[in-house]
Amino acid sequence: MGMSLGRSQASNFSDVAVAGGIVSEEHAPQPTDRVMRLLGLDLQAPVLIGIVVLAAAYYAAAAIGYELEFSGPIAAVVWLPVGVGITFLYFGGLRLWPGVLVGDILANNYGALPVGSALGQTVGNLLEVVVATVLLHRLVPRGSPLASVGGLLRMLVAIGSGAAISATVGPLALLLGGAVTADSLPEVWRTWWLGDFTGALVVVPLALAWWPPAPIALKHRKVEAFVLLLTVVAVSEIASRSAGSWAYLSFCALIWAALRFGTRGASLGTLIVVAFTVWNTMHYDGPFASGSLTRSVVTTQLFIAVAALSTLCLAAVVYERERIAEQLGRSRARLIDAADSERRRIERNLHDGAQQRLVALAMQFNLAGEEAAAAPGQAGRLLQHAAEELQLALDELRELAQGIHPSVLSHLGLADAIRSLAARSSAPVSLRALSAARVDATAEATAYYVVAEAVANAQKHARGSHIHIRASYGEGLLTVEVADDGPGGAVEDTGTGLVGLRDRVEATGGTLQIESPPGHGTRIRALIPAVVQDGAGAPGA
Secondary structure, X not given: OOOOOOHHHHHHHOOOOOOOOOOOOOOOOOHHHHHHHHHOOOOOHHHHHHHHHHHHHHHHHHHHHHHOOXXXXXXXXXXXXXXXXXXXXXXXXXXXXXXXXXXXHHHOOHHHOOHHHHHHHHHHHHHHHHHHHHHHHHHOOOOOHHHOHHHHHHHHHHHHHHHHHHHHHHHHHHHHOOOOOOOOHHHHHHHHHHHXXXXXXXXXXXXXXXXXXXXXXXXXXXXXXXXXXXXXXXXHHHHHHOOXXXXXXXXXXXXXXXXXXXXXXXXXXXXXXXXXXXHHXXXXXXXXXXXXXXXXXXXXXXXXXXXXXXHHHHHHHHHXXXXXXXXXXXXXXXXXXXXHHHHHHHHHHHHHHHHHHHHHHHHHHHHHHHHHHHOHHHHHHHHHHHHHHHHHHHHHHHHHHHHHOOHHHHHHOHHHHHHHHHHHOOOOEEEEOOOOOOEOHHHHHHHHHHHHHHHHHHHHHOOOOXXXXXXXXXXXXXXXXXXXXXXXXXXXXXXXXXXHHHHHHHHOOOEEEEEOOOOOOEEEEEEEEOOEOOOOOOOOO
16 A cells, blocks of 8 residues: 555455345244344355355455455555455345455455454445445446446446445544554545555456356457457557556557447456556556555556546447447338338328329319200209319318328417417416427427327326426427326337337437336427527527
């Protein structure tokens, strides 16, 4: 650490997790059972195996650090067991916490510290991993934290919060035991927090990216993957041994890994770069080794944090863009199918409706012409009947045209069209911030269909609950929001109107957000790129 801490004390940068399982009870609970439930223990065979494996992995990570001298005076650069503990509890459940506790006890030499300080460190390490794991599940309840920049930032909050607990409890325990002085406490806290944070930042993303194991879609990139691996190793070795700013040459290889191989390439490349950097710094070689041990620790930790964060952020951005491109591709395919279906519907309606009437009308005009020549008095009756048929054909054509583009939009504009929908609704509707601005026809039609579909769904599924509609324009976006206080639980399945709405909105370059937690109503919000039409006036509210 660069303080008065020795080998065994530096090892206390480990992180431990507490968990909670539920003990199944087939019989009346005994006192021992109640204690086990209180501690969150489950003594079923799979759980016991998981605890043993976790304890072994935790201890092995610590032992590797000792063997490579990561746990010497500057061992706090990276403490890998914290990442091992969070990973096991994240995937295996909080009930595996005894494995982390056992691994921490085995990894530390408690004989070199006062008993109270050792127990205090263990408590802090235990709380660290538990808090980090719980926050990670709460902040990113669905999907991988590495799948988006937002998820990655929330994962950092979870890890940083857990590390702060250990960095606070552990040094205070050392202070009370006389292992550190009060003057050195801020420096100890900083080194402790960075060591735990970087340790988790290396291990947890690696586990999230590679577990569960799945075939890597290398296709024709096997040679590139092999060349990249060699490049990362070579660049890491050269950069971590060279003086000056050569260390940042590693970013070139990491960028390559993130752009071409996503989170897996980014996490593995980061691990390799960190391993070479820490090894050479431990042996007083490379750009981060200096006469000041504390400075060597801090500069190395900051380099690891910056390298890991920038690489993972780039990989997350790449993943988001690939996912958006894939969604747009599927959306475009569905729109093409929908357009074909609509074209066939219009053809069928024209053939079965207006076209037949027009054919009949032509025949009636021919008969009227013949009757006019033979019996002029009968021609008026035939012409009147033909006029009626012509009116019916016009009505059918008008209905078809309204199905393609709502005529109410052309005549009234979006605000009045929404008021018209609200007036026809069987459920009470409140309107807020309806924009008076006239925007381009595509944006207005898209917004109109979003409101129409959302209102129809609310009337159908929300059982007469209140509906709130909001539409506003600003900064090039037409924002439409429809919310109800119904039962919620709306599902965006293939073939439903919600999927069609998403396709329609995303086809314009916009985004559709659907929030429908069970029991808490449904909120549909569309952000649609729009351009105010000349002479339409300023946006109103």
